Amino acid sequence: MNIRNATMNDLPALQQLLGDYDRSIYGQVETTKADILNILQAIEIERFSWVVVEEERLIAFSGITQKGNSEFPSILIVHPEAQNRGIESDLLNSMVSSVEEGTLIFSSNTPYEHAQFEGMGFEAIRYWFRMEIDLQEAVIGQYHLPPNFAIESFKVGQDESDTYLAFEDAFQTHFGYTSSSLESFVKRTEREGFDANNWLLLKEGEEIAGFIFCQKSVEGQAEITHVGVRPKWRKKGFGKVLLNEAFLLQKNNGRPKVYLNVDSNNPSGAVQLYEDMGMKMSSHFVRYDRIIGKKQSETLGS
DSSP states (O other): OEEEOOOGGGHHHHHHHHHHHHHHHHSSOOOOHHHHHHHHHHSOHHHHEEEEEETTEEEEEEEEOOBTTTEEEEEEEEOGGGOSSSHHHHHHHHHHHHOSSEEEEEEEOSHHHHHHHHHTTOEEEEEEEEEEEETTTSOOOOOOOOTTEEEEEOOTTTSHHHHHHHHHHHHTTSTTOOOOOHHHHHGGGGSTTOOGGGEEEEEETTEEEEEEEEEEOSTTEEEEEEEEEOGGGTTSSHHHHHHHHHHHHHHHTTOOEEEEEEETTOTTOHHHHHHHTTOEEEEEEEEEEEEETHHHHHHHHO
């Protein structure tokens, strides 16, 4: 068994690994080639990625990204057939050793994974629901916008700055949100698989009141990655309007199954909103954190 840094040449093997992992969790493949490319491009793979290879087969992958100055959203995937062999602890030790100071953040999908993180000193911080809807069976309602409101597709080269400001305004009080620069936001539109037609903007006149971002997942599915309404326009039913438009768009595009992930403790009532729109919880995952370095010492001493 050999542990080394990942390279872009590992892409086919990573597709196989994540496909097998997805099938064990969701019953089907959900991670696309574009998703994996975006993961690799977000990681400084020469320093902060690891793969485990056994008999020329890639059986595990981990990597660290950075969010702001002190948070490190990370990924750890071990093939279901390679579990219970200590691979998780080996990789987690390498990752912990690579961060001088900050918080390592992981998503954990199964009781087995929960136990691995807890055994390495990680703490369960937040619970998230995966919710989905089958639009072939659902009844999609009709919503009428007030005068001077319209829903438009995102226009590359035109809407970046205003959409960035709306995004920051909508999410500034959300758990775990870290403000980013306009430059970082624009990189979302440069990712593999981005389609401007899947970003919908709710406008009052020329001002963006809300938005919903989708992306194509595997065949027949789409993921809603972000939906937000700015504080000034909340409590007016615009969240339902945006979801309805996204459902219609994806159904017309031949992707009648739509899913999203939502914080179970979201104070805005998002879970209830999605249930009201016909979405149902299909699974859940847990966010695990571990504080590293000086920040850890300060926390222990407080």
